[in-house]
Amino acid sequence: MTAREAVAVAHPNIALIKYWGKRDEHLVLPFNDSLSLTLDVFPTTTKVRLDPHADADQVVMDGAIARGEVLRRTTAFLDLVRELAGRRERAVVETRNTVPVGAGLASSASGFAALALAAAHAYGLTLDAAQLSRLARRGSGSAARSVFGGFVVWHAGDPDAPDPDHTSYAEPVTDARLDASLVAVVLDAGPKAVSSREAMRRTVATSPLYRRWVTDSHADLARMRTALRDGDMACVGEIAERNALGMHATMETARPAVRYLTTASATVLDEVRRLRREGVGAWATMDAGPNVKVLCASADAEQVAARMREVTGVPVVVARSGPGARLETVTS
Helix, strand or coil: CCCCEEEEEECCEEEEECCCCEEECCCCEECCCEEEEEECCCCEEEEEEEECCCCCCEEEECCEECCHHHHHHHHHHHHHHHHHHCCCCEEEEEEEECCCCCCCCCHHHHHHHHHHHHHHHHCCCCCCHHHHHHHHHHHCCCHHHHCCCCEEEECCCCCCCCCHHHHCCEEECCCCCCCEEEEEECCCCCCCCCCHHHHHHHHHHHCCCHHHHHHHHHHHHHHHHHHHHHCCHHHHHHHHHHHHHHHHHHHHCCCCCCCCCCHHHHHHHHHHHHHHHCCCCEEEECCCCCCEEEEEEHHHHHHHHHHHHHHHCCCEEEEEECCCCEEEEEEC
């Protein structure tokens, strides 16, 4: 059989209404809907090449042979693709990240969105956008959103549906009227001491605040959809900051507690509030890690970035609305 290969590119997304916690670990089904902005920075490029003569998958990440958890997760995902395609060939996966891995900057979102698109084409699957989003979700929940560009909503799905997997996918928010940017303050690009997966499990199982945060997130998302449609940056920012701080509160009340925020994170949060007092519209959001992303109007992004550089002395990246995952090449 002739070997096939495909190359795909995807960008990370940052959630404004967070995904935190799974109601189904195997299918990667979340407890609540989430809403994100796909960025135009930090793309991941992934090539999947079928090798009919290999007896195992091989994964090369940023030029190094991957082993351990990275290899395990990639092979498990390829097994799913092979099952859907009715194929058996093993594959060589080569991926290059421009986002720091494991630092709370959504590397798994771009990584599995790119892998889903490349693997689907390499194995000959024909998927529509919703099907591709569902497939990417099985690798990493947030990857469901990186299939699309701009503002994206990920539906948690109906837990009582005959096939809950079919009801959980992402789609673009087509009525958003907001020119927003995210200023990423990269305080620590190293891997986290506690993985997002472990932190989610611990939070869901032990935090007394978690269920209330999920309930509040449903209301937050409904209000944010309205604010996006109205082009109300202040409302979007206030909801995003509150939702992120609430998520971190659930982690910090887990047992044992998970604390990602550092003294440097607090310094950035204080500076964001100072900017608002000075009349600059800026609101913070944070994922599972110490790094802070500052949401603002695109017209204010360079001013916000300059202040963050001045205060922290660390790398600061201005990210604007970015594209969805795209296929670069397919070779038969």
